[in-house]
Amino acid sequence: MRIYFSANESQNLRSRYQKIIDILVMSGNSVMSNLELDKSARFSDTDVEKFRAAGQTLLEQMDSLVIDATIKSPENGYLVALALTHKKPTLFLHEKGTDVDSNLLSLQKDKNTAAFLVLQDYQEEKLKKYLLEFLQFAEKKGGKEIPKIKFTLRITPKIERYLHWKTHNTKKSKADFLRERIDKMIEEDEEFRRYNK
Amino acid sequence: MTIQRKKVLILYCGSVEEVTESNLPQWLQRMPELDIIADIDSVYVSSKLQNNISPGYWQNVAENIKKNQKEYSGFVIIHPVETLLYTASAVSFLLNDLNKPIIFTGSQKQDTEKKSQLSVKANLINSVQVATFILPEVCVMFGNKLIRANQAHRVYSYSLNVFESPDSAVLGKIDFSIRIFEKNLKKVHVVSRFESKLNNNxxxxxxxxxxxxxxxxxxxxxxxxxxxxxxxxxxxxxxxxxxxxxxxxxxxxxxxxxxxxxxxxxxxxxxxxxxxxxxxxxxxxxxxxxxxxxxxxxxxxxxxxxxx
CATH class of the missing domain: 3.40.50.40 (Rossmann fold)
Incomplete structure (x- = not known):
C-alpha cells in the first residue's frame, strides 16, 4: 500500500514519527510524508507534473492516510476531510491525554465517513499494535484483495518457458499462476504472520 | 492547546443539479468533512443560469458577501462554470477592499455523475480550507489550482483544472496540502476609494x-x-x-x-x-x-x- 504520513514538525516527537514510518515500511508499505524522515519517499518531479496536468492531487494517488495529531494543526482537519472525500482509509492518531476536535468525533458516527476513519489515542508502547490493526482495516477498505497494483517483472527465457509449460492447456494465465503461488507463500510464512500479530 | 475555529460562509449560486433552496443545508450536511475545517453557514442566492450573467446578479452576490464580512473569515461561492468568470471578476472589483478570501468553485462536467459529485466535493473542501487562510484575494479553485479570478481563462480539456492563468496569477497548488505562493499575492489592506457599483449602460x-x-x-x-x-x-x-x-x-x-x-x-x-x-x-x-x-x-x- 502507498501511505501518506502527516504530522506537525517537532524535534521532541521526531523519533516517534520515525518509529511510525519504520513500522509502516517494515509491513511492506511505501510511505510518503510531509516530514523529512528516513525511509519515507517522495513522488518524482515527472509524476507530480503528470498528476497536476490531469488536475489530480497527490493524495488521490495514495491508498491511505496516517496522521499523528498530537501537536494540533488546522492542516490535520483538512487532510482528513480530503482523504475521506476520496474514501481513503484514515488513521488519526493522537497521544493519550490530548484533545480531539469534537467535529472529528462526530465523523465517527456519520455513516458516510465512519467506514473510513479510525480515531485512536495512543501510548507509544502500543503504537505498533494500532498501526498493524489499521493496516488490516485499510487493506479491506481499500480493496487490496483485488489485484490492482501493476509492475513490470523481467524474467529469463527459462522462467518464461516454465510458466508457459505450467499454464499451457489450463485456463489459468501466467499472472494468475504467479499470484496464487505468492498468496500461498504468504499463508505459509509463519514469520510474517507473527510480525503482523 | 486549542485552535480558534474560523467561520466560513458558503453562497450557493448553482452548479449542482440536485441542490434547491430548501435542500441546500441538507446537501452540505452530507459532507460532514467540511465541519472539521471550519464552522459553516450557507446562503442560497440563486441557481438560475440566465441570471448569472447580469450585473444585478453580480451585485447581489457582492452585497451578500459585504453584509456578512464582519462575521466570517472567508467566503466560498458555488457557481456554474459557464458564467463564473464574469461574477468573480465583478466581485473582485466591487469588493476590492474586502481583504478576505473569496473563493469561487463548482462542479466540472464529467463523463459520469459519480465523478462529477466527487469533484464538487473535493473542490468545496479545498475552497473552504483556503477560505480559512489570510488571503486578500478573489480566486477560483478547481482541480488542484488556486487562481486569481480576474486573470483566469477557461480551458476545455478532460483535466479537472477547468481554468488556467499566467503563472503569476497561480496563487496556490494542491498536492498533499495547499501550498500558497506568497510572492504572487496582492498586498493586504487595500483601501478602495471607489463606490461598490456598476454601470451596465x-x-x-x-x-x-x-x-x-x-x-x-x-x-x-x-x-x-x-x-x-x-x-x-x-x-x-x-x-x-x-x-x-x-x-x-x-x-x-x-x-x-x-x-x-x-x-x-x-x-x-x-x-x-x-x-x-x-x-x-x-x-x-x-x-x-x-x-x-x-x-x-x-x-x-x-x-x-x-x-x-
Whole structure:
C-alpha cells in the first residue's frame, strides 16, 4: 500500500514519527510524508507534473492516510476531510491525554465517513499494535484483495518457458499462476504472520 | 492547546443539479468533512443560469458577501462554470477592499455523475480550507489550482483544472496540502476609494467582417460607454475613425484588436481577460464621467487584473 504520513514538525516527537514510518515500511508499505524522515519517499518531479496536468492531487494517488495529531494543526482537519472525500482509509492518531476536535468525533458516527476513519489515542508502547490493526482495516477498505497494483517483472527465457509449460492447456494465465503461488507463500510464512500479530 | 475555529460562509449560486433552496443545508450536511475545517453557514442566492450573467446578479452576490464580512473569515461561492468568470471578476472589483478570501468553485462536467459529485466535493473542501487562510484575494479553485479570478481563462480539456492563468496569477497548488505562493499575492489592506457599483449602460460590439457604420452609430446613442471586442481581428480604418470620433464624448474600449493604436481617445486594452476588461469598464464608468480619468483607471490595476 502507498501511505501518506502527516504530522506537525517537532524535534521532541521526531523519533516517534520515525518509529511510525519504520513500522509502516517494515509491513511492506511505501510511505510518503510531509516530514523529512528516513525511509519515507517522495513522488518524482515527472509524476507530480503528470498528476497536476490531469488536475489530480497527490493524495488521490495514495491508498491511505496516517496522521499523528498530537501537536494540533488546522492542516490535520483538512487532510482528513480530503482523504475521506476520496474514501481513503484514515488513521488519526493522537497521544493519550490530548484533545480531539469534537467535529472529528462526530465523523465517527456519520455513516458516510465512519467506514473510513479510525480515531485512536495512543501510548507509544502500543503504537505498533494500532498501526498493524489499521493496516488490516485499510487493506479491506481499500480493496487490496483485488489485484490492482501493476509492475513490470523481467524474467529469463527459462522462467518464461516454465510458466508457459505450467499454464499451457489450463485456463489459468501466467499472472494468475504467479499470484496464487505468492498468496500461498504468504499463508505459509509463519514469520510474517507473527510480525503482523 | 486549542485552535480558534474560523467561520466560513458558503453562497450557493448553482452548479449542482440536485441542490434547491430548501435542500441546500441538507446537501452540505452530507459532507460532514467540511465541519472539521471550519464552522459553516450557507446562503442560497440563486441557481438560475440566465441570471448569472447580469450585473444585478453580480451585485447581489457582492452585497451578500459585504453584509456578512464582519462575521466570517472567508467566503466560498458555488457557481456554474459557464458564467463564473464574469461574477468573480465583478466581485473582485466591487469588493476590492474586502481583504478576505473569496473563493469561487463548482462542479466540472464529467463523463459520469459519480465523478462529477466527487469533484464538487473535493473542490468545496479545498475552497473552504483556503477560505480559512489570510488571503486578500478573489480566486477560483478547481482541480488542484488556486487562481486569481480576474486573470483566469477557461480551458476545455478532460483535466479537472477547468481554468488556467499566467503563472503569476497561480496563487496556490494542491498536492498533499495547499501550498500558497506568497510572492504572487496582492498586498493586504487595500483601501478602495471607489463606490461598490456598476454601470451596465454599455453597448457591446463584436468586430464582424460585415458592418454598417450608419446602423452601428445608431446603437451608441445614449450609451454610457462602448465596449468593442476585436477577437484578435484587424479593425477597418473607417470603423476605428468612427470609434475615435465617438470617444470624444463617450468612453470607448477596443479590446484585443489589431489596430493602428494611434487614436488617442480610444482606450486600447489587451492586457487582461475579456471578462475582466468588460466588468472593469462597467465598474470604472460607474465611478466617474471624466474621459481622461476613465482611460487612466482602465489602464491601471485596480484589483490585480492586469497581466504583465
Amino acid at each position: 454599455v453597448e457591446y460590439v463584436k468586430i464582424q467582417p460585415v458592418f454598417n457604420i450608419k446602423e452601428m452609430s445608431q446603437r451608441f446613442v445614449g450609451k454610457a460607454g462602448v465596449f468593442v471586442e476585436g477577437q484578435g481581428h484587424s479593425v477597418p480604418q473607417d470603423l476605428e475613425s468612427l470609434f475615435s470620433k465617438l470617444a470624444t464624448k463617450t468612453p470607448v474600449v477596443l479590446f484585443d484588436a489589431k489596430t493602428s493604436g494611434a487614436e488617442k481617445n480610444i482606450i486600447y486594452i489587451d492586457n487582461m481577460t475579456l471578462e475582466s476588461a468588460l466588468v472593469k469598464f462597467m465598474y470604472v464608468i460607474a465611478q466617474t464621467k471624466d474621459l481622461d480619468e476613465i482611460k487612466k483607471l482602465m489602464q491601471m490595476s485596480l484589483a490585480g487584473e492586469v497581466i504583465y
